[in-house]
Amino acid sequence: MASETKTSTSARSNELDDAPLDERDQRNSDDIALPSHVAASGALDRLVDTARNYARAAASDNTLKAYAKDWAHFARWCRMKVAEPLPPAPELIGLYLADLAAGSSPSPALSVSTIDRRLSGLGWNFAQRGFTLDRKNRHIATVLAGIKRKHARPPVQKAAILAEDVLAMVATLPFDLRGLRDRAILLLGYAGGLRRSEIVSFDVHKDDTPDSSGWIEIMEKGALLTLNTKTGWREVEICRGSKDQTCPVHALEQWLRFAKIDFGPVFVGTSRDGKRALETRLNDKHVARLIKRTVLDAGIRSDLPDKERLALFSGHSLRAGLASTAEVDERYVQKQLGHASAEMTRRYQRSRDRFRVNLTKAAGL
Numbered sequence: 001m002a003s004e005t006k007t008s009t010s011a012r013s014n015e016l017d018d019a020p021l022d023e024r025d026q027r028n029s030d031d032i033a034l035p036s037h038v039a040a041s042g043a044l045d046r047l048v049d050t051a052r053n054y055a056r057a058a059a060s061d062n063t064l065k066a067y068a069k070d071w072a073h074f075a076r077w078c079r080m081k082v083a084e085p086l087p088p089a090p091e092l093i094g095l096y097l098a099d100l101a102a103g104s105s106p107s108p109a110l111s112v113s114t115i116d117r118r119l120s121g122l123g124w125n126f127a128q129r130g131f132t133l134d135r136k137n138r139h140i141a142t143v144l145a146g147i148k149r150k151h152a153r154p155p156v157q158k159a160a161i162l163a164e165d166v167l168a169m170v171a172t173l174p175f176d177l178r179g180l181r182d183r184a185i186l187l188l189g190y191a192g193g194l195r196r197s198e199i200v201s202f203d204v205h206k207d208d209t210p211d212s213s214g215w216i217e218i219m220e221k222g223a224l225l226t227l228n229t230k231t232g233w234r235e236v237e238i239c240r241g242s243k244d245q246t247c248p249v250h251a252l253e254q255w256l257r258f259a260k261i262d263f264g265p266v267f268v269g270t271s272r273d274g275k276r277a278l279e280t281r282l283n284d285k286h287v288a289r290l291i292k293r294t295v296l297d298a299g300i301r302s303d304l305p306d307k308e309r310l311a312l313f314s315g316h317s318l319r320a321g322l323a324s325t326a327e328v329d330e331r332y333v334q335k336q337l338g339h340a341s342a343e344m345t346r347r348y349q350r351s352r353d354r355f356r357v358n359l360t361k362a363a364g365l
Contacts, residue, residue: 059124060230070121088126090139093119097140101147112152119144159301159312160320161291166190167246169294177259178274182290184255185267186318187248188223189287191238193322193336196287196315198227202266204256209264211281216252216266223249236336288315 059067074096078085083092097119103109110118119140123133135141161169170186173179189199201213202225208215214227222239241247255261261268265281295313296306304312322336 066117067121067124070118071125073118074122074125086126086129086131088122088131088133090134090137093122093133094139094143097143097147101151109151112148115147116144158314158316158320160324161190161295161300161313161317162321163325165295165298165300166318166321168298168300169291170246172294172297176274177277178270180251180255180258181267181270181277182294184248184251185287185290186294187246187251188238189315189318190321191241191248192225192236193319194225194236195319197284198229199287200265200267200282200284201227204261204263204266209281212265218249218253223252284315291315291317 056064075085077096077099078092081095083089097115100110100115100118101112119135123135126133133140135144166186170183173183173186185199188194189196192198198213201211203209203212203215206215206226213229214225217224217226222237225236225238227234227236238248240249244250252266256266259268259270259277261277264279267282269278269280269282270276271278291313292310295301295309301309301312
């Protein structure tokens with residue numbers, strides 16, 4: 001019986017390993033079986049598809065794709081080592097982590113953060129297959145601790161875009177329809193401390209489209225953004241600025257007005273001639289490309305080669321810029337960014353408080 005079970009498990013894992021990624025994702029999310037005493041009754045059959053849809057919505061598409069790639073890599077590694085990926089064996093996973101850290105031709109050694117994330121992906125995949133991965137098992141925990149102790153490096157953070165930077169970036173944009181849109185994206189993303197995926201997820205109204213993650217209400221004193229994030233619903237207040245040229249709310253109003261957008265996604269593509277707005281929602285990669293392009297055009301950090309400047313800034317630079325620039329009580333910055341702890345907010349503040357308090361002099365030296 002044990003041999004038959006092992007053969008069945010092996011065959012199933014090999015079948016999953018060789019299937020395309022999208023197909024494997026589908027199989028993982030479709031593993032919802034009814035108990036035998038109700039399976040044939042039809043009483044719950046109509047809810048199976050609904051439950052599957054909710055299960056798929058538990059994580060973002062990007063997260064599910066990353067988890068699928070993590071499993072595919074681990075399963076391929078197991079085949080090369082003539083080992084079985086199921087059930088999870090702590091000793092085998094410890095060896096897998098060690099191989100990731102050491103690197104084996106042609107694969108380079110992975111960073112500690114990538115290894116840690118890949119282990120999380122394996123844990124999720126094992127859970128979908130009915131197994132539990134014990135990360136505290138000594139064969140896993142001690143190997144991971146040793147990897148972190150030997151290979152850990154200080155986190156590499158993207159540079160913050162400060163107030164004067166974003167103003168210079170906005171100044172490079174034309175005043176055509178595409179320029180109005182990109183100006184609103186930069187100013188709104190900066191003032192709201194928004195992630196690039198959040199910026200492009202808004203609709204004009206609540207429930208305009210099924211792929212929306214929030215909506216915008218424009219009021220006399222500013223704009224209220226209602227946003228559905230991985231930690232739940234939250235509101236982001238964006239007040240009006242000191243002048244129209246730099247006001248994110250005014251920029252948003254101008255874009256919506258001239259693009260004639262009153263329903264559906266807020267930020268959409270434009271026609272080739274730049275004279276009309278399309279219906280397709282922008283991808284979050286547009287925000288990253290926009291930031292990099294305007295950083296170069298504005299001459300920010302022109303002391304560095306273009307390649308280094310491009311690597312220094314990303315979509316997260318807007319979020320870090322607000323945290324580093326806003327001279328307000330830290331709790332307001334924490335609320336705006338939606339952080340659960342002040343410690344996480346401080347990671348975004350880069351050098352804002354560096355050397356502000358002189359403890360050396362305070363200590364009498």
